[in-house]
Amino acid sequence: MNDQHQRASGLDLPDDDATEWAPCRDGELRRMIAHNRTARLNRALARGVSTGAVVLVLLGGWVIFDRGVKTSREPGGIDCAAVRDNFAAYTSDKVTPEMRQRINEHLEGCPKCKAAYEEMLYGTATAWWRSCDDPNCKGYNCPYCRDTEFARRLASLTDDESATVPLVLAMK
Numbered sequence: 001m002n003d004q005h006q007r008a009s010g011l012d013l014p015d016d017d018a019t020e021w022a023p024c025r026d027g028e029l030r031r032m033i034a035h036n037r038t039a040r041l042n043r044a045l046a047r048g049v050s051t052g053a054v055v056l057v058l059l060g061g062w063v064i065f066d067r068g069v070k071t072s073r074e075p076g077g078i079d080c081a082a083v084r085d086n087f088a089a090y091t092s093d094k095v096t097p098e099m100r101q102r103i104n105e106h107l108e109g110c111p112k113c114k115a116a117y118e119e120m121l122y123g124t125a126t127a128w129w130r131s132c133d134d135p136n137c138k139g140y141n142c143p144y145c146r147d148t149e150f151a152r153r154l155a156s157l158t159d160d161e162s163a164t165v166p167l168v169l170a171m172k
Contacts, residue, residue, distance in 0.1 A: 075109025076102040083113050087120055 074080075078099075083106050089095045090103050107114045 074106070076105030076107075078102045078106050080106075080110060080113050083107070083110070084116060087117060091121070 076083075083103055086095060086099065086103060090100065093100075095103065107117055
């Protein structure tokens with residue numbers, strides 16, 4: 001068995017019963033060192049590649065999961081603030097067909113935005129400027145409302161919050 005191992009490894013080792021080691025052939029130590037160095041580099045490369053592959057798989061899973069969560073939370077792939085910001089352009093047909101499709105999908109999947117859109121079209125003028133959830137908000141100095149100047153202009157048209165202002169008048 002020992003002879004087979006010696007022949008398989010390519011090393012000429014003395015027999016077990018020899019009392020002294022024979023000198024190495026020329027370049028034998030350099031060849032062994034180079035082999036060990038190459039093996040060490042290959043192991044390091046394999047660890048780096050496997051670590052990189054794991055990172056890529058985790059990153060890919062995170063991106064896919066994040067997109068799936070966003071689309072389920074934000075119908076049409078657009079958030080509520082963007083939909084409400086585009087109400088005027090959407091109503092006057094000044095959005096791109098792609099944006100119109102995204103807003104349609106959002107309005108179908110988001111009851112809050114759909115109610116705000118319908119209130120803007122058919123309801124009170126106050127829905128147009130109110131973007132916060134405070135029922136007492138009139139748009140004045142509210143850090144959550146988008147366009148307080150527009151709110152002031154609408155409020156100057158009527159003091160009664162339940163009064164209906166036509167959309168055409170509100171847009172001018």
